[in-house]
Amino acid sequence: MIKLLLVEDDLALSNSVTDFLESFAEVTQTFDGEDGLYEAEQGVYDMILLDLMLPELNGFDLLKQLREKGVNTPVLIMTAKEGLDDKMRGFEIGADDYLTKPFYLDELKARIMAQLKRAGKLDDDNILNYADLRLNMANQNVTIGDQPVELLGKEFDLVVYLLQNQNVILPKEQIFDRIWGFDSDTTVTVVEVYMSKIRKKLKDTVFASKLQTLRNVGYILK
Known part of the structure; x- marks a missing residue:
């Protein structure tokens, strides 16, 4: 969004x-x-x-x-x-x-x-591409090659945010504020939970291999 x-x-x-x-x-x-x-x-x-x-x-x-x-x-x-x-x-x-x-x-x-x-936030068709990963911002469809992948709710939002900020260090607190919001009832540890879910769903992809955890800081997608 x-x-x-x-x-x-x-x-x-x-x-x-x-x-x-x-x-x-x-x-x-x-x-x-x-x-x-x-x-x-x-x-x-x-x-x-x-x-x-x-x-x-x-x-x-x-x-x-x-x-x-x-x-x-x-x-x-x-x-x-x-x-x-x-x-x-x-x-x-x-x-x-x-x-x-x-x-x-x-x-x-x-x-x-x-x-x-x-600014690279959207392309002409509301499509984000990264290697063989393709996200349709309009209908939230996600594919790896020709295979559909189910990214639900915040999972989809989080992957979009990472793709829109490639090569940028994203502190966990900033990710939390962006995806869950300042008024969320949950805590910043939810970011780690969702990152783990995304890595499992996108395992063996270029995205998963290029998504790096920066200890005590946050994440970066190369």
Whole structure:
């Protein structure tokens, strides 16, 4: 599932946008810049939708701090500030796209999908491939070569997250926050349980051989 962070203090707009986005993504909302920065720093989101005129910390400063901290999550600015200077400033400090209000929701979705494809999160057919492993994001079908493999619920989500972050060290805590969520009733040890399940289901595959455990840290898919 695509995971989006929406940082927007216009409650009416935020709710309408969220209702629309939740048809194809999981959405977390924050309503001021400081909360938005805290959420964005967690590294668990596929994309950030950022207003500029925010209380506590404005969108420009939020984005600047985010990039200075090395967080490279794609950011789409959506704002009423339509001046060329504002757009240039946004791109100069690290925005990936800029959409002025008012906008059509279908255009917002198209821009989100374009950025996710550019970032390697999705391909043109919502298919993820890794050696002989193939995952269909639309219907959650998984095959190894021509043979179907059953990955259920969080198993599927976890494999997708690993594939979307190849060659990146993923701490167990970050995986837990991304897949199970901050408010989960379970504990971070569930990550190890699910990794073991996945290795068993995908044994003798390139995926299993390239999935490495980093002791006391987390995992990396080479």
